[in-house]
Amino acid sequence: MSEDSATLPMFQEQCLAGHGDPTMGLKPPSSRQVLRIALNLKYLLDKIIPTVYDVDKVTCPHSRIINQDVIKLVREACGGNPKDKSSVQRYQSVLLFALLKVSSWYEELAAEELHNASLYELRSLAAQHLCRVIIEHEETVDLQFLFMEMLLRRYVINENDEDSEPASVIELAADMHLTVVIGSSGFQRCLKWLWRGWIIQSRDDASVFVREKLVASTSFRDHFNPERIKTPMYQNIIQIIFSFVFLILYTVVVNDKNSTKVEPLDAKEICFYLFTLGYVIDEMVKFFYIGSAYFSFWNAFNNTLYAIIGTSVFLRIISVGPIKTHYPAEYWDMISYRILSLAAPFVWSRLLLFLESVQFVGLMLVVLKHMMAESLVFFVMLFLMMIGFLQGFIGLDSSDGKNEITGPIMTNLFITVLGAGGFDTFEEFAPPYAAILYYGYRFIVSVILLNILIALYANAYQKVVDNAGDEYMALMCQKTLRFIRAPDEEVYVPPLNIVEAFVHPTTLLLSTENARRLNHFIMTILYAPVLLVVALTEIRTARRIQYNRMKNLEDDANESDRAWDLTDGFVDTGHDIFSQTENTGIHATRKKNGVSLKKQREAEKADPHFSVPKDWCKRVKKSVQPVQEGFQSGIGWETFKLYNEVQERYEKTEEKIEKLNKTITNLVESLQELKLTKQE
Structure with missing residues (x-):
């Protein structure tokens, strides 16, 4: 072994400190302590934003309002012993959670007190902006603390003498749709690690x-492990595969009806119904654990699909069952297939749910969701x-004592919304009153309501497009949480959760360890093809991670070669994939970096007059605007210097005035003493 390779970390424990520490082990503050921190932060926000400002003055990168002094006060609002780092971290770990709670309080106030809505909304936005600033700062200081304690740990706050349900900052931000917080660098980085x-x-909790x-x-053995299926990325891939299988099964079942006779259930139908049952069970389990926060547009879409299929299955069972009804079995069989045919648009459109990780598709789905929400106003x-x-x-119609044309009238009113209504129905009906009434209905629907609908759709589209980046990141945040929010120790991706339903009664009879072994064995068999690909992929990633830890970098460094950095990136040789040696690729990367630097230096030294002057870098540093000093007060450097000069003059003037006041006071006292002396 060479001298270089002997110094490389051979085991995880030898790597950069902190990488192997799964959790920091800080005791979380109590619910009452969290409430006190939130009250302190609300008091601070009330003081720094006493009136309505321009939003840009609050949220700009170098705001005069939210400056370094305010951020320092925000951190101090958490308390803790400043001489004890663990004490400070214990209480500051809840800082982001408390800020989001304060933001929700302001949103409630804005909804209740409309006369001050703009002020409360600005304070809510300021709380979110403070979260973003703190996240991005903490990312550069302590990534472990940011991820494990501030973003992912679940905290409880006491509100109105009742403890809330435990929630993390990531969950709160997703539920409240806070794109300001979700769009921060550290937040997205944490989501990437989760994904x-x-x-x-x-595994214990x-x-x-x-x-x-x-x-x-x-x-290879460490990665060929069904525990890795907990990874949202792998669950998403498996769901996409199963979705195409589900689509194929549906196509075969719905288009295979070629007989007027009632045929018994065959294998493809049973598989299709089991797939649907697995998806329904998964929806019910996640809704049970998460509650109303899980319900969204796509849940309503999927539940509608499952309801259609469920109705078709029920009628199909009636047709093949022994129970006799008023109608023959052929009738129920025909109705079953017709209802199942209605599910076709839902089955095909459902594929978009799994393709939303593609940014264009994801944004279009967000637009569609907003349009559906806006259209509720129109339909009401x-x-x-x-x-x-x-x-x-x-x-x-009933004025003459008869109801003769009510049915055609109702049909005409409905199809008018689609632009297909006509005046023929009303030519001979109660002239001229029916015609006048229909003219009014046609005008309101065609001219007013439909144009309102178009305006609502245009507004929803523009709202999403104007904030496309943050909206897409919020969508991916919700997608990631769908996989990890409901606690599941053994991940059986639907429809494999039906296997879990059969296995679960057996595991109840076994010890915890034996039950885990049984599930591990079953899942290894079910996921074997996927786990093979996962293991081969993750081994290559592990070698890059080892290289990053050797260089004291974070795990997600060197993922790509940047043109402006000749020493980043990682060379994966692709050889010895089953080898457990961490050095594979590290020497190739070092060699590549050395060759690149050597060629660059040779090219730069080819002409002795090519290099810039030695003091060029120093002059650049002196000539650029000192952003940090500007951020201290939130204004430009020149204005900052002028402000300091004026402040100094003002302070000197105040001192002179104070001295003059003291002199006058002394003279008055002296005069009073002289007056008393004369009187005596």
Whole structure:
């Protein structure tokens, strides 16, 4: 072994300190202590934003309002012993959580007190902006503390003498749709680690997140482990595969009906129904653990699909079952297939849910979701108008004591919304009253309501497009949380959760260790093809991680070669994939970097007049605007110097005035003493 390779870390424990520490072990503050911190922060925000400012003055990178002094006060609002780092970290770990809670309080105040809504909304935005500033600063100071304690740990706050449900900052930000916080660098980096499985749910407590110790291991056995299926990225890939299988099964079942006779259930139908059952069980389990926060547009979409398929399955079972009904079995069989055919648009559109990680598709889905939400206003107004006019037409129809044309009138009112209504129905009906009433209905629907709908859709589209980057990051945040939010010690991706349903009664009879071994064995068999690809991929990633830790860098460094940095990137030789030696690729990377630097230096020394003057870098540092000094007060450097000069003059003037006041006071006292002396 060469001298260089002998110094390389051979085991994870030899790597950079902190990488192997899964959790920092800080005791979280109590719910009452969290409340006190939140109250301190609210008091601070009330003072620094006493009135409505321009939003840009609060949220700009070098704000005069949220400056370094304010950020220091924000940190001090958490308390703790300043001489004890663990004490300070214990209470500052809840800082982001408390700020988001304060932001939610201001949102509630804005909804209740409309006369001060703009002020409360600005304070709420200021709390979110403080979160972003603290996250981005902490990312450069202590990544471990930021991820494990500030973002991922679940905290409880006491509100109105009741403890809230435990929640993490990532969950709160996603539920409140705080794109300001979600779009911060450290927040996105934490999500990336969660997505890749570098931070996972604890095997002892699925509600707690820990660092995955084996990401830097180059052992094939360590990565060929069904525990790695907890990784959201791998779950997403498996779900995409199963979605295509589900689509193929649906296509075969719905288009295979070629007989008027009722045929018994076959293998492909049973597989299709089991797939659907697995998805339904998964929805129910996640809704049970997460609650209303799990419900979204896509859940409503999926539940509609499952309801259609479930109705079709029920009728299909009636058709093949022994129970006799008023209608023959052929009738129920035909209705079952017709209802199943209605699910086709949902089955195909459902693929978009798994392709939303592509930015363009994801943004279009966000636009669609906003459009559906905005269209609720239109449909409420349309329903009221339709009911009102329908009652008028029914009154006209029954005025002669007969109800003869009510059915055609209702049909015409509905198809008018789609632009297919006509005046033929009303030519001979209660002239001229019916025609006048229909003219009014047609005008309101076609000219007013439909244009309102178009305006709402345009507004929803523009709102998303104007904030496209943050909206996409918020979408991916919600997607990641869908995989990890519901605690699941043994991950059976639907429809494999049906296997878990059969295995679970058996595990109840076994000890915890034996039950875990049984699940591990079953999952290894089920996921074997996927685990093979996962292991081969992660071994290559582990070698790069080992290289980064050797250079005292974070695990996600050197992922790509940058043109402006000749020493970054990692050379993966691709050889000895099953080798447990961490040195594979490290020597190749060092060699590549050395050759690149050598060629660059030779090219620069080819012309002795090419290099810039030696003092050029120093002059650059002196000539640029000192941003940090400007940030201290939130203003430009020249204005900052002028402000200091004026402040100094003001202080000197104050001193002179104070001295003059003292002199006058002394003279008055002297005069009073002289006056008393004369009187005596």
